[in-house]
Amino acid sequence: MKPILIIAEVMDGCIRPVTWELIAAARVIRDLIQTNRAGGKRKAAQIAVIVPAQDPVPLAREISSLTKVDVLALKVPTLVAYTSEAYKECLAPLIQELAPSHILVAHTSQGRDFAPGLAIRLNAASISGVNQIRSDGDGLLYSRPGMNNTRNMVLRPEPGFPLVLTLTPGIFLARPCQVKDPGAVMVREISFGPKQPVRMVHQKIARRENEHQALKKAHTIVAAGRGIGERSNLESVARFAKYFSASALGASRPLVDMGWIGYDHQVGITGASVAPRLYIACGISGSSQHLAGMKGSDWVVSINKHPEAPICSHADVCIVADVIDFIRVFLEQEDALQGKI
Ligand SMILES: Cc1cc2nc3c(=O)[nH]c(=O)nc-3n(C[C@H](O)[C@H](O)[C@H](O)COP(=O)(O)OP(=O)(O)OC[C@H]3O[C@@H](n4cnc5c(N)ncnc54)[C@H](O)[C@@H]3O)c2cc1C
Structure with missing residues (x-):
């Protein structure tokens, strides 16, 4: 063999x-x-x-x-x-x-x-x-x-x-x-000397010191997943996040892989491990790789249009809704309240 x-x-x-x-x-x-x-x-x-x-x-x-x-x-x-x-x-x-x-x-x-x-x-x-x-x-x-x-x-x-x-x-x-x-x-x-001219010389490996700092410091993380549908909807999710004090915008890996958002925002086994007081998962299914990064959160809210999405069994509150509709209505209500004060 x-x-x-x-x-x-x-x-x-x-x-x-x-x-x-x-x-x-x-x-x-x-x-x-x-x-x-x-x-x-x-x-x-x-x-x-x-x-x-x-x-x-x-x-x-x-x-x-x-x-x-x-x-x-x-x-x-x-x-x-x-x-x-x-x-x-x-x-x-x-x-x-x-x-x-x-x-x-x-x-x-x-x-x-x-x-x-x-x-x-x-x-x-x-x-x-x-x-x-x-x-x-x-x-x-x-x-x-x-x-x-x-x-x-x-x-x-x-x-x-x-x-x-x-x-x-x-x-x-x-x-x-x-x-x-x-x-x-x-x-x-083995001792080898390059037979051809060396095309690349290693210089150094620089560690990314401040990686995921914003996520790690945040009290509330609002994380976007593939369920937000389009890249342009990230803007609404970011506005939604700003309504919470000491908040940061997180994301599932597909959004990072598609180039919609930087790696600094990725939560999960190959991203950041976070433990905020409140984690709001927006259109995130709850894969084991994502859960591994946010399971230390104190309180988890999921907004997902499918009640049987795995994240719902890990959430304290599961809001069954279209996430973009939910955020739009939330922002409209908040804007209206601000106007009245
Ligand atoms: C080795 C390895 C490492 C990985 N590391 C990570 C990692 O670190 N982090 C990570 O996140 N993933 C990681 N992944 C990927 C992981 O397996 C999943 O593919 C990923 O987490 C799924 O992301 P998602 O939940 O955003 O997308 P999906 O699984 O596609 O889920 C989308 C969710 O949105 C819901 N939805 C759809 N439309 C709407 C709507 N209009 N309103 C509300 N809800 C809606 C759906 O019901 C669904 O539950 C890794 C995978 C591998 C193999």
Whole structure:
């Protein structure tokens, strides 16, 4: 059986936790392949992690002792910092030699950057942003979001090619491993000098210090979701938010992905975790990824035209209405009151 390889994500000299999710996904793939073939009687595919770094051995030991998988510490003295060019240069020859069936990479800014180019070098198939892996009996199927996150696309790779997958974080959750002994740690050193002129030099990674500050300080968050219908309706939601003191405008991820509003406003597992006194969800369905970011709110109000929307089971008050109509009437009433005072 061809092995399943994982490229560990290394940043600031540490293993990023998304690596544990890649290992969990590799186990899912291994089990599906095994049940697909001869009722699981054949030997299972080996799972191995590659850690590319200047000093990878301590990191490789950490992975092998925590996850019990075999780890290949790829010592690259010239790898001062991550660049996609450097990664492709040092990983491609090693992966070709190991001839895996799958190469798993995190769908993070780093993984998204180098994985497609690596696939080209390997003459491999490539699927980005995978959020589900299943078998239909004839082989494995991979799902990924498409069309502005409004559809799930299901893909079946052609056999005979290695497959590079980038996996969406937060989907394949790490599970405790039953195996007692740590995996083996092997070390391989390669020194590469670019054969061609270097096209990109890493400068620095600057942290975004003030990210999500407005959301985190707010006492009330009015958050807009896809249910607001149109980008221009964000203006009404923002005006609605201003009626509450110490308030901020939040949003669900699709609005950020569609470019309607900046990432600084996103609430959820890949956005801000917030805990305001009042959270008003406007046209938000209440996906687990969104709930993860606002579940610490003291009081939740949902405005949704469907009473069975999941957010309603998490809200203290569920207003069943067209959100834009509701806000229009609210603003008219408030304006009228202001005029009378
Ligand atoms: C790895 C991963 C990470 C993610 N991270 C996040 C994250 O951090 N934050 C996040 O928000 N999402 C995240 N998502 C996306 C998440 O899965 C959902 O797709 C998203 O939260 C849905 O956003 P929504 O509720 O605005 O849209 P939808 O699910 O489309 O819901 C729209 C809601 O509006 C209601 N509605 C429609 N029209 C009206 C109207 N006129 N008036 C009132 N109500 C109306 C509908 O009944 C529906 O309930 C993530 C997904 C993945 C896979």
